[in-house]
Amino acid sequence: MHADRRPFLIGRNAIQAALRGFFAREDFIEVDTAVLQISPGNEAHLHAFATEALTTDGQKAPFYLHTSPEFACKKLLAAGEERISCFAHVYRNRERGPLHHPEFTMLEWYRAGESYESLMMDCVRILALAAETLKTEKLAYRGGESDPFAGPERIAVAEAFERHAGIDLLASVAADGSTDRDRLATEMKRVGMRVADDDGWADLFSRVLVEKIEPHLGFGRITILDEYPISEAALARPSARDPRVAERFELYACGVELANGFGELTNAAEQRRRFEIEMAEKARVYGEAYPIDEDFLAAVSLMPEASGIALGFDRLVMLATGASRIDQVLWAPVAEYGR
Numbered sequence: 325m326h327a328d329r330r331p332f333l334i335g336r337n338a339i340q341a342a343l344r345g346f347f348a349r350e351d352f353i354e355v356d357t358a359v360l361q362i363s364p365g366n367e368a369h370l371h372a373f374a375t376e377a378l379t380t381d382g383q384k385a386p387f388y389l390h391t392s393p394e395f396a397c398k399k400l401l402a403a404g405e406e407r408i409s410c411f412a413h414v415y416r417n418r419e420r421g422p423l424h425h426p427e428f429t430m431l432e433w434y435r436a437g438e439s440y441e442s443l444m445m446d447c448v449r450i451l452a453l454a455a456e457t458l459k460t461e462k463l464a465y466r467g468g469e470s471d472p473f474a475g476p477e478r479i480a481v482a483e484a485f486e487r488h489a490g491i492d493l494l495a496s497v498a499a500d501g502s503t504d505r506d507r508l509a510t511e512m513k514r515v516g517m518r519v520a521d522d523d524g525w526a527d528l529f530s531r532v533l534v535e536k537i538e539p540h541l542g543f544g545r546i547t548i549l550d551e552y553p554i555s556e557a558a559l560a561r562p563s564a565r566d567p568r569v570a571e572r573f574e575l576y577a578c579g580v581e582l583a584n585g586f587g588e589l590t591n592a593a594e595q596r597r598r599f600e601i602e603m604a605e606k607a608r609v610y611g612e613a614y615p616i617d618e619d620f621l622a623a624v625s626l627m628p629e630a631s632g633i634a635l636g637f638d639r640l641v642m643l644a645t646g647a648s649r650i651d652q653v654l655w656a657p658v659a660e661y662g663r
Contacts, residue, residue: 332653335458335645340411340637342457343431343450347409352433355408357396359415363617364388365395366599367558368526368606371417372614373426388614389415392634393432394559395620398588401436401630402623409433411637422649423580423639426658431640434632440571440587443633444548447575447583448476450635451546454644463546463643468578470643474545481537481552481569489536490515493553496525497568501554526605529556542576549574558598560586575635577643585633592625 347354364372373389390396393412400408414430435442451472455463463470485493496508503525512519512528517535519528541547550573554562557570571587589595596616603613641653651657 329652332641332645332647333655336638336641336653336655338457339454339641339644342453344411346450346453347433350407352407352409353405355397355400355405355410357390357393357410357412359389359413360387361390361395361617362387363395363615363620364415365391366602366614366616367391368602368609371419371610373415373417391416392430394632394634395617395623397432397434397632398627398630399620399623401434401628402626405434406436406628407434420662423642425638425650425654428650428654429637431635431637432633434588434630436628436630438631440573440585440631440633443585443631444476444478444573444575446633447548447585447635448546451577451582451640454640458644460644460646463577464646465578465580465643466648468543470542470577471545472577476546476548478548478550480550481533484537484541484549485532488540489517489532491532491536493529493532494568497553497555499567501562501568503553503555524605526555529553538576538581539579542578542580547576549576557586558602559589559595561589561591571631580639580643581636582639582643583633583635586631588627588630588632590624590627590629592621595624596621 344354360377370391372391375387375389377385377387392414393410397408397410410432412430412432413427415427417426420426451463455461455472463472482493485491491511496504496511505525505528508525508528509519512532517532541549551563551569552572554568554570557572560570560572563569563571573585574581575583599616607613638650638653642650645653647653
């Protein structure tokens with residue numbers, strides 16, 4: 325079970341070394357963040373592993389394994405760091421499959437004082453570097469291919485909805501960012517898509533994205549899917565061009581989401597409001613919610629203008645090596661469970 329995976333794993337190490345060199349040349353400082361956190365993150369559909377710490381006299385304190393190093397990295401930005409990168413083991417519950425693993429490696433990096441377009445250029449260079457390192461001319465997954473050396477396609481979410489689903493997405497988003505569930509449901513029914521009575525606007529948005537949009541992204545060349553509705557970008561600042569959308573993009577190759585980047589929100593009051601909305605939705609759907617990290621909100625108020633991004637490192641390795649399952653590119657996968 326190891327011998328057939330070993331070429332992928334050697335490729336993994338080569339790509340990681342190349343990326344560390346890339347960030348060093350760009351004057352980034354590599355940081356190492358704690359896995360144990362007061363809050364694992366405050367997005368409704370991310371699920372964490374809970375644990376507890378014991379003091380020497382046996383008192384208990386609840387903790388979580390982080391779902392991202394984002395909170396810790398932003399605290400470092402608030403403390404004065406300007407360019408940081410981080411290879412972090414992160415943990416997400418309820419996730420296992422060809423592209424998902426309960427423990428995986430996330431590469432995050434942040435640029436203080438720079439726009440989120442700079443992250444897009446980083447992504448283009450990183451995908452090309454991964455291919456160059458393994459001496460391949462393509463990224464591949466399940467029969468699909470993407471040329472990492474070709475110029476990327478950049479498309480707004482609303483344009484993608486119109487092009488691939490025939491849906492006017494922003495007709496259901498008000499100027500203040502609030503959403504109209506019934507308006508989007510009507511659009512979906514018009515084009516023959518399924519709508520359930522208990523679906524919220526976010527559920528409907530995700531269904532269109534998964535069923536109609538993502539299957540078209542990143543084939544032939546990589547795709548940058550940009551300008552998500554503000555309600556789908558809890559940690560990103562609004563776009564100066566259109567307040568209904570945010571400075572958020574996702575990177576796709578071969579139909580696989582590889583990275584999620586933001587122009588970072590630095591308004592602590594607005595960040596708290598969004599977290600509270602997310603946790604209310606989590607409680608409604610899953611019957612639980614995570615605490616809000618007050619130190620993080622304090623850091624948000626001190627952060628400089630910045631851009632930041634999280635890239636699924638294991639997925640990048642998969643596409644560069646041609647692996648078909650994420651466990652093929654993990655040195656020691658988590659044991660199977662739930663069977």
